[in-house]
Amino acid sequence: xxxxxxxxxxxxxxxxxxxxxxxxxxxxxxxxxxxxxxxxxxxxxxxxxxxxxxxxxxxxxxxxxxxxxxxxxxxxxxxxxxxxxxxxxxxxxxxxxxxxxxxxxxxxxxxxxxxxxxxxxxxxxxxxxxxxxxxxxxxxxxxxxxxxxxxxxxxxxxxxxxxxxxxxxxxxxxxxxxxxxxxxxxxxxxxxxxxxxxxxxxxxxxxxxxxxxxxxxxxxxxxxxxxxxxxxxxxxxxxxxxxxxxxxxxxxxxxxxxxxxxxxxxx
Numbered sequence: 001x002x003x004x005x006x007x008x009x010x011x012x013x014x015x016x017x018x019x020x021x022x023x024x025x026x027x028x029x030x031x032x033x034x035x036x037x038x039x040x041x042x043x044x045x046x047x048x049x050x051x052x053x054x055x056x057x058x059x060x061x062x063x064x065x066x067x068x069x070x071x072x073x074x075x076x077x078x079x080x081x082x083x084x085x086x087x088x089x090x091x092x093x094x095x096x097x098x099x100x101x102x103x104x105x106x107x108x109x110x111x112x113x114x115x116x117x118x119x120x121x122x123x124x125x126x127x128x129x130x131x132x133x134x135x136x137x138x139x140x141x142x143x144x145x146x147x148x149x150x151x152x153x154x155x156x157x158x159x160x161x162x163x164x165x166x167x168x169x170x171x172x173x174x175x176x177x178x179x180x181x182x183x184x185x186x187x188x189x190x191x192x193x194x195x196x197x198x199x200x201x202x203x204x205x206x207x208x209x210x211x212x213x214x215x216x217x218x219x220x221x222x223x224x225x226x227x228x229x230x231x232x233x234x235x236x237x238x239x240x241x242x243x244x245x246x247x248x249x250x251x252x253x254x255x256x257x258x259x260x261x262x263x264x265x266x267x
Contacts, residue, residue: 026039027118037051070107083095205226206227236251
């Protein structure tokens with residue numbers, strides 16, 4: 001119970017309410033969070049809920065109401081989002097796939113706001129699964145990286161004499177370091193703006209990390225340590241497409257880092 005509620009009870013004041021929810025206490029949040037997230041109780045059902053109070057900027061902007069039932073039933077092997085009300089499709093029997101996806105975008109945005117409010121303050125009790133937003137961002141990042149590598153680099157015109165006298169480029173046959181995999185993937189998740197290089201994919205995980213692949217410590221929420229390197233879990237499950245790697249029934253994509261490997265002072 002926070003100090004605000006203690007003072008209101010001591011003064012005989014009514015507890016703060018947001019809609020049908022009675023505020024109990026403010027959830028511990030990150031120091032830089034501007035959100036107001038509370039633990040609350042529904043006044044009629046008594047159900048507990050996390051309630052976020054909208055900012056003044058949100059209240060000023062035009063917004064639409066929606067209400068959904070979102071759940072996962074592990075025993076039945078399915079998850080579902082049941083729409084109870086939306087302003088853009090008031091009649092439940094008139095919901096379309098397009099309106100359902102529009103509702104899902106609103107749900108994702110609200111979940112992101114609540115998650116950002118408490119990021120870094122609580123040790124997660126479960127591993128975050130990559131949702132639609134993170135998967136899309138990862139694919140866009142990989143696509144941009146591929147376009148940058150395939151973009152032609154303009155070269156100044158050179159005469160035959162210049163080409164003949166030019167020395168061979170050094171480092172064109174660089175020897176791989178010990179413990180690195182020579183077969184590099186054509187698809188991967190780019191982290192820290194890394195240059196991952198060209199590669200050939202195999203469906204199972206390699207026995208050794210790829211050259212340039214990010215090594216532990218891996219990101220606590222978004223990456224998994226496998227075969228001595230960091231991998232990004234994908235929302236797809238096995239059988240995985242050719243652009244992903246399969247491990248214990250799940251699909252993964254290698255993470256690459258731009259941070260240079262440590263070198264001695266003499267180099």
